[in-house]
Amino acid sequence: MNRTKLKVSAAAVLAITASLAFAQKVESPVPIGVAVAQTSNTALLGQEQVIGARFAEKFLNARGGINGTPFKLVFQDAAGDENSAINAFQNLITKENVVGIVGPTLSQQAFAADPIADRAKVPVLGPSNTAKGVPQIGNYIARVSAPVAVVAPNAIRTALRLDPKIKKVAVLYAQNDAFSVSETGTFQETVKAQGLTVSTLQKFQTTDTDFTTQVTAVLNADVDLAIVSGLAADGGNLVKQLRQLGYKGLIIGGNGLNTSNMFPVCQKLCDGVIIAQAYSPSQPSAANQVFVKEYRAQYKKDPPQFAAQAYAGVQVFVEALRAVDRKKKIGTWDLGDLRVELNKQILAGKYNTPLGLISFDKEGEVVQKDFYVAQIKMKDAKTGSFVFLK
Numbered sequence: 001m002n003r004t005k006l007k008v009s010a011a012a013v014l015a016i017t018a019s020l021a022f023a024q025k026v027e028s029p030v031p032i033g034v035a036v037a038q039t040s041n042t043a044l045l046g047q048e049q050v051i052g053a054r055f056a057e058k059f060l061n062a063r064g065g066i067n068g069t070p071f072k073l074v075f076q077d078a079a080g081d082e083n084s085a086i087n088a089f090q091n092l093i094t095k096e097n098v099v100g101i102v103g104p105t106l107s108q109q110a111f112a113a114d115p116i117a118d119r120a121k122v123p124v125l126g127p128s129n130t131a132k133g134v135p136q137i138g139n140y141i142a143r144v145s146a147p148v149a150v151v152a153p154n155a156i157r158t159a160l161r162l163d164p165k166i167k168k169v170a171v172l173y174a175q176n177d178a179f180s181v182s183e184t185g186t187f188q189e190t191v192k193a194q195g196l197t198v199s200t201l202q203k204f205q206t207t208d209t210d211f212t213t214q215v216t217a218v219l220n221a222d223v224d225l226a227i228v229s230g231l232a233a234d235g236g237n238l239v240k241q242l243r244q245l246g247y248k249g250l251i252i253g254g255n256g257l258n259t260s261n262m263f264p265v266c267q268k269l270c271d272g273v274i275i276a277q278a279y280s281p282s283q284p285s286a287a288n289q290v291f292v293k294e295y296r297a298q299y300k301k302d303p304p305q306f307a308a309q310a311y312a313g314v315q316v317f318v319e320a321l322r323a324v325d326r327k328k329k330i331g332t333w334d335l336g337d338l339r340v341e342l343n344k345q346i347l348a349g350k351y352n353t354p355l356g357l358i359s360f361d362k363e364g365e366v367v368q369k370d371f372y373v374a375q376i377k378m379k380d381a382k383t384g385s386f387v388f389l390k
């Protein structure tokens, strides 16, 4: 009798030890992963995301964090390629024990790294993954970055308002980048839907620096509008070479050119490029007014789209964590269980962000109302700004 009792309790001890080894408490401060490009050419885009995310960390922690429990952002450089994004995600999930991840910077990277988080049941919010198909990667993948299908057509409609005589269009895109391929698809459909003609379709690589072939084709096609889908360094060089070789018509840049970090590349020749926006500093939401005020005070300029979207990504995590914490104190959750609950809560909530009021559909696609178009105005070779068009 006594021996049996002893056996049972030994088994119980074993079971408890085993469950302790697997159960993992949520750390304090609560770690939220941020895997964006801090190095490589993609850092031209990622730098603004780091600023936006840091800004949200400071601002939201100063307002109580997660109902009194602070959170911290854990950064892992996802650079500009797929492997770096995969490594960053793996580190955050298995070594840093994050509750979720804001990242990566590029859709091209999301298609490689997001499935890893999805299999590990770790919620991901894409801060700038706008290609078709990103939220459909898995149940744990959502995005705060509105898709190209919704954002990009606005640039063409605005170009037509600025110059109603546009008929012939050159379309150029980076064929080695998933976002650029997706965006050019939307641009080409919109061009046709507006009754315009794609007179030449030119491809390049995001690693290209010489665009003589493509620019020559554009000049030969005698177009009124050139539409570029690429990233910041290649896109900036292409814009520069279009102008240097004598192209005079309007230029639309896609989301990959949507940063003042492109100004050092095309300098004065960036002037006039039209870019659709998923964010405006004049967004009237209370959340944005506070964001803009504090951002201006710190950086002496208006916040750019990529900063606002990264801010929104962190904010969604924090507000969803607050809701989960109200059900059961954050520090008492098992990490695996919390990640699952957090994912459900993200999809269930509504968030009053600098992008305006956003929510998600059941696939994790962002539901957002307001979109804009801006035009680059260069003051001199180095300084310029995005002027929002009515």
Ligand code: 1QQ
Pocket (backbone or CB within 6 Å): 045, 105, 106, 107, 108, 128, 129, 130, 131, 179, 231, 255, 256, 257
């Ligand atoms: C994507 C993008 C990039 C241009 C954002 C930095 O929209 O890869 O989806």
